[in-house]
Amino acid sequence: MAPTTSDTLPLSAPTQPLVPDLTIDNITEKVVQASSQSGDARLNYLMERLVTHVHDFARETRLSTSEWMAAIQFLTQTGQMCSPVRQEFILLSDVLGLSMLIDSIDHPKPPNCTQGSVLGPFHTSDAPHLPIGSSMTTDTAGEPLLALCTVCDSSGRPLSGVKVDIWEADSSGHYDVQYASRQAPSERCVMTSDVDGGFWFRAIRPVGYPVPDDGPVGRLLGLLKRHSCRPAHMHFMFEKQGLDPLITTLFIRGDEYETSDVVFGVKTSLVVDLDRVDEDTAAKYGVPQGTLLLRHKFVLASAQETEELRDRNAMEAMRRMGLKTKLVDHLPVPDLD
Amino acid sequence: MAPTTSDTLPLSAPTQPLVPDLTIDNITEKVVQASSQSGDARLNYLMERLVTHVHDFARETRLSTSEWMAAIQFLTQTGQMCSPVRQEFILLSDVLGLSMLIDSIDHPKPPNCTQGSVLGPFHTSDAPHLPIGSSMTTDTAGEPLLALCTVCDSSGRPLSGVKVDIWEADSSGHYDVQYASRQAPSERCVMTSDVDGGFWFRAIRPVGYPVPDDGPVGRLLGLLKRHSCRPAHMHFMFEKQGLDPLITTLFIRGDEYETSDVVFGVKTSLVVDLDRVDEDTAAKYGVPQGTLLLRHKFVLASAQETEELRDRNAMEAMRRMGLKTKLVDHLPVPDLD
Numbered sequence: 056m057a058p059t060t061s062d063t064l065p066l067s068a069p070t071q072p073l074v075p076d077l078t079i080d081n082i083t084e085k086v087v088q089a090s091s092q093s094g095d096a097r098l099n100y101l102m103e104r105l106v107t108h109v110h111d112f113a114r115e116t117r118l119s120t121s122e123w124m125a126a127i128q129f130l131t132q133t134g135q136m137c138s139p140v141r142q143e144f145i146l147l148s149d150v151l152g153l154s155m156l157i158d159s160i161d162h163p164k165p166p167n168c169t170q171g172s173v174l175g176p177f178h179t180s181d182a183p184h185l186p187i188g189s190s191m192t193t194d195t196a197g198e199p200l201l202a203l204c205t206v207c208d209s210s211g212r213p214l215s216g217v218k219v220d221i222w223e224a225d226s227s228g229h230y231d232v233q234y235a236s237r238q239a240p241s242e243r244c245v246m247t248s249d250v251d252g253g254f255w256f257r258a259i260r261p262v263g264y265p266v267p268d269d270g271p272v273g274r275l276l277g278l279l280k281r282h283s284c285r286p287a288h289m290h291f292m293f294e295k296q297g298l299d300p301l302i303t304t305l306f307i308r309g310d311e312y313e314t315s316d317v318v319f320g321v322k323t324s325l326v327v328d329l330d331r332v333d334e335d336t337a338a339k340y341g342v343p344q345g346t347l348l349l350r351h352k353f354v355l356a357s358a359q360e361t362e363e364l365r366d367r368n369a370m371e372a373m374r375r376m377g378l379k380t381k382l383v384d385h386l387p388v389p390d391l392d
Numbered sequence: 393m394a395p396t397t398s399d400t401l402p403l404s405a406p407t408q409p410l411v412p413d414l415t416i417d418n419i420t421e422k423v424v425q426a427s428s429q430s431g432d433a434r435l436n437y438l439m440e441r442l443v444t445h446v447h448d449f450a451r452e453t454r455l456s457t458s459e460w461m462a463a464i465q466f467l468t469q470t471g472q473m474c475s476p477v478r479q480e481f482i483l484l485s486d487v488l489g490l491s492m493l494i495d496s497i498d499h500p501k502p503p504n505c506t507q508g509s510v511l512g513p514f515h516t517s518d519a520p521h522l523p524i525g526s527s528m529t530t531d532t533a534g535e536p537l538l539a540l541c542t543v544c545d546s547s548g549r550p551l552s553g554v555k556v557d558i559w560e561a562d563s564s565g566h567y568d569v570q571y572a573s574r575q576a577p578s579e580r581c582v583m584t585s586d587v588d589g590g591f592w593f594r595a596i597r598p599v600g601y602p603v604p605d606d607g608p609v610g611r612l613l614g615l616l617k618r619h620s621c622r623p624a625h626m627h628f629m630f631e632k633q634g635l636d637p638l639i640t641t642l643f644i645r646g647d648e649y650e651t652s653d654v655v656f657g658v659k660t661s662l663v664v665d666l667d668r669v670d671e672d673t674a675a676k677y678g679v680p681q682g683t684l685l686l687r688h689k690f691v692l693a694s695a696q697e698t699e700e701l702r703d704r705n706a707m708e709a710m711r712r713m714g715l716k717t718k719l720v721d722h723l724p725v726p727d728l729d
Contacts, residue, residue, distance in 0.1 A: 076507075076659045077489075079496045079709070086489035086656060092617045101459070102616065104452050106488055108445040113493050115441050115715060117706045117724050120498045122438070123490075127481045134471010134481075144464045144471075151443055152414075152423035153460075156450050159416045161457045170413075279439065280430045319423060322413045369454045372416070378452060387454050 083110040096388040100380075129271050136270040140232035142176040146272045149173050149318035150281075162299060163364045165209055168356045172304035172320040175290065176266075177230040178222060182243040188340070190257035191244035197226035197259025200347040201332055201340055205252045206293060209356055213252030217355070220245050220292035221256065228264025255340065260329070260347050261287040263310050266317055276317065283317050286310030293353065299361035305351060327351060420447040433725040437717075466608050473607040477569035479513040483609045486510050486655035487618075499636060500701045505546055505693045509641035509657040512627065513603075514567040515559060519580040525677070527594035528581035534563035534596025537684040538669055538677055542589045543630060546693055550589030554692070557582050557629035558593065565601025592677065597666070597684050598624040600647050603654055613654070620654050623647030630690065636698035642688060664688060 077085055083106060090102040112118070136143040148154045154173045162171050185191060192199075206214045222243035224230050231241040246254045265283040267273060276283050287310045293301040306313065306326045313321060330348040337344040356364075366385055373380045373387055380387035414422055420443060427439040449455070473480040485491045491510045499508050522528060529536075543551045559580035561567050568578040583591045602620040604610060613620050624647045630638040643650065643663045650658060667685040674681040693701075703722055710717045710724055717724035 076661075077492060077496075077656055079493060079705075082489050082493050082496070082656060089618055089652070089656075090616050093615060094617070095615075098615065101453055101455075104449050108449045109488060109490055110493055112441050112445045113490060113497060114709065115713060116438055117497050117702075117709070118438075118494055119723060120494060123485070123494045127479070127485065130467065130481050131471050131474045131479070134468050134474065137468045137472065142464070142468070144467050148460070148464065151446060152419050153446055153450060155414060156416060156419050156447055157455055157457060157460045159414075159419070160450060160454050161460075278430060278432075278435065279427050281426055315426070319414055319419060319426075324413075365454075368416075372451065372454070376452065386456060 079114065083107055086110070096383060097386055100388045129275070132271040140179070140237075141267070141270075143270050143272055145174070145176045146266060146270075147275075149175060149320075150266070150272055150276060152319045155319045158302065160368075161365065162301070162361060163368055165356050165360055165364060168209055168354045168360075169301060169303055170322045170324050171302055172322065172325060173318050174292070174302050175318065175320075177224075177232060178220070178290065178292070179232060179240065179243065182220060182222065182240050182245050185244040185246055185256070187246055187249055187254050188256065189244065189246075191221060191242060192225075192257065192259045193241045194225045194259050198347060199342070200258050200260050200329070200349055201255070201336075201342050202258055202289075202349040202351070203253075203255045203336075203340070204349075204351050204353065206248050206254070206353045206355060207252050208298075209354060209360060211354075213248075213250075214295065214298070214355060215248055215250045215252060217248040217252070217293050217295040217298070218245060219248060219254055220294075221258070221290065223258060223261050223289040224264050226259055226262060228262050233267065257342065258289070261289045261305075261307055263287045263312055281317065282312070282315070284312045285316055285318060286312040286321065288320075289349075291353070293355055295355075297358055299356045299358050301353065301355050303353070305349070416451065420444055423447070433720060434723055437725045466612070469608040477516070477574075478604070478607075480607050480609055482511070482513045483603060483607075484612075486512060486657075487603070487609055487613060489656045492656045495639065497705075498702065499638070499698060500705050502546055502693050502697055502701060505691045505697075506638060506640055507659045507661050508639055509659065509662060510655050511629070511639050512655065512657075514561075514569060515557070515627065515629070516569060516577065516580065519557060519559065519577050519582050522581040522583055522593070524583055524586055524591050525593065526581065526583075528558060528579060529562075529594065529596045530578045531562045531596050535684060536679070537595050537597050537666070537686055538592070538673075538679050539595055539626075539686040539688070540590075540592045540673075540677070541686075541688050541690065543585050543591070543690045543692060544589050545635075546691060546697060548691075550585075550587075551632065551635070551692060552585055552587045552589060554585040554589070554630050554632040554635070555582060556585060556591055557631075558595070558627065560595060560598050560626040561601050563596055563599060565599050570604065594679065595626070598626045598642075598644055600624045600649055618654065619649070619652070621649045622653050622655060623649040623658065625657075626686075628690065630692055632692075634695055636693045636695050638690065638692050640690070642686070 086106050087103045091099040133143045158171045164170055206217050208214055225242050231237050248254045263284055263286050268283045287307040288304045291303050304320055306321055308326045308328050332342055332344055332346040332348045334344050379390050381390040423443050424440045428436040470480045495508045501507055543554050545551055562579050568574050585591045600621055600623050605620045624644040625641045627641050641657055643658055645663050645665050669679055669683040669685045671681050716727050718727040
């Protein structure tokens with residue numbers, strides 16, 4: 056390039072006027088505008104609400120740079136704690152009550168149906184499919200328990216052929232995936248309900264336990280002086296074509312953490328009593344008399360019942376919040392008409 | 393345990409009445425209450441606002457389970473993309489405008505002081521400390537540039553002994569840390585201003601570049617149909633006891649992305665013109681006549697000036713938002729008196 060003799064002559068003139076400088080008060084509008092070009096009305100709406108809430112959070116707290124950096128590090132560590140057998144972000148969502156909130160929004164239950172609860176971070180996809188009547192436990196230290204369950208629809212008709220995922224902690228309060236030495240699934244199985252909607256299995260008495268507290272979420276609970284305990288429970292997940300999938304949990308009544316579950320998963324209707332197996336039942340199911348007995352009837356909503364209820368709830372909620380939206384694919388987007 | 397002959401007798405009576413079931417409408421209050429026991433008023437306030445905004449986001453969007461799971465996976469991948477030389481969460485914060493917003497909140501500038509901009513994900517702590525007049529470039533393909541800078545306080549008094557961190561991309565638009573083969577820092581250095589507040593160095597003409605788009609944040613930008621480009625720029629960070637640290641960027645006027653920086657970092661006052669070195673300057677600084685010349689005067693606020701302005705802005709903003717707060721350690725907490 057040819058040198059010039061002036062060091063004051065600009066090499067390039069402004070090509071266009073700059074927009075007004077971004078400030079605390081106008082930056083949100085600019086970011087929302089830049090993020091609303093996708094042509095996907097739902098994505099645009101999600102981004103608009105996300106950016107607005109994240110920015111409002113910073114404005115309302117006057118978030119400091121050092122607090123922001125602590126949050127960046129927390130999120131980074133949370134991501135890096137995740138592995139094929141551990142999901143720390145789901146745990147974070149759980150302890151913030153977000154998982155329960157989203158389940159309530161996305162899987163509302165008609166009044167007579169079994170309520171949902173958190174999936175939690177310990178479900179796996181490698182549980183063995185066992186025949187009805189099998190034992191899903193290898194834990195000889197646990198107190199044996201017989202579970203006699205049925206599953207029906209909201210009209211009380213038995214549902215056969217439902218895939219039922221069942222998982223619980225061992226007698227020390229740990230899931231199999233929490234052991235580095237894990238060779239195979241334990242304290243978990245998949246069953247298929249029989250022609251009468253029945254399924255039964257042998258397991259152990261559920262115990263309460265703390266959620267994993269050796270990661271970022273545990274440190275957060277420590278900072279908040281929150282305990283990390285869940286009351287004794289057993290997880291269930293139900294799936295069948297035409298049914299709304301049900302993810303739920305049964306809680307054993309009387310646990311000291313029944314009213315302060317760290318993941319907010321307890322609902323009154325999910326708290327159950329245990330009984331003891333009587334002589335006839337013992338003979339019928341081949342377990343010792345006096346064995347702990349869990350009886351439960353699960354009532355599942357159809358996909359259509361849930362969808363109609365979800366749509367109705369959504370429109371009612373948006374109306375109450377004063378948000379002018381319409382449903383597209385059963386999810387709200389701004390109604391610009 | 394002695395067996396019983398009844399399978400209907402509960403083993404344990406309810407120890408306490410259950411609180412009302414958590415619903416979409418009351419769960420936020422319960423989570424906030426559980427998270428407000430730390431005794432740290434600031435932490436409690438941050439959690440109350442965080443939980444409220446996260447829950448409101450889910451309620452206002454009727455967030456679905458599959459959208460929530462996509463978010464969980466996005467956050468997990470973002471954490472797992474982070475390494476000692478890459479910070480994907482900072483990049484996420486940048487493209488959402490959050491980084492700029494927080495800098496504006498935490499480091500407000502008196503009117504005559506140099507404005508701030510994003511730190512970005514490419515600052516490192518291993519830049520060599522070079523004597524004034526050094527070259528910080530090893531990029532022979534870049535167009536040589538001489539930078540003649542000064543730093544003074546808000547009254548115009550030269551500031552000596554200021555630590556200045558300087559970093560830029562190479563002529564291909566990549567930072568040194570983006571090369572797997574990186575052996576040593578390049579296109580970055582630390583200098584200390586001289587007794588007249590001066591510092592000068594040789595570098596290359598800044599070029600624009602896309603932020604890394606091979607990770608989750610790049611995929612998000614793609615979904616949003618947002619470009620990933622930053623206009624040509626050079627980063628500066630200033631630190632000295634008694635001064636508010638200044639993190640800023642100079643942008644070279646005329647870049648096509650000047651008004652649409654993907655991280656919202658451009659401010660009018662940070663857009664500068666480049667000149668050419670004249671004969672006298674060439675002789676004085678030992679560079680060829682016609683070399684690109686960047687002259688800039690940085691004006692730094694004192695820590696006290698910034699603190700007073702931040703406090704005043706905070707109280708005014710909280711008043712405008714109708715939030716009844718007081719400042720403790722210069723950060724808002726609810727004023728319960």
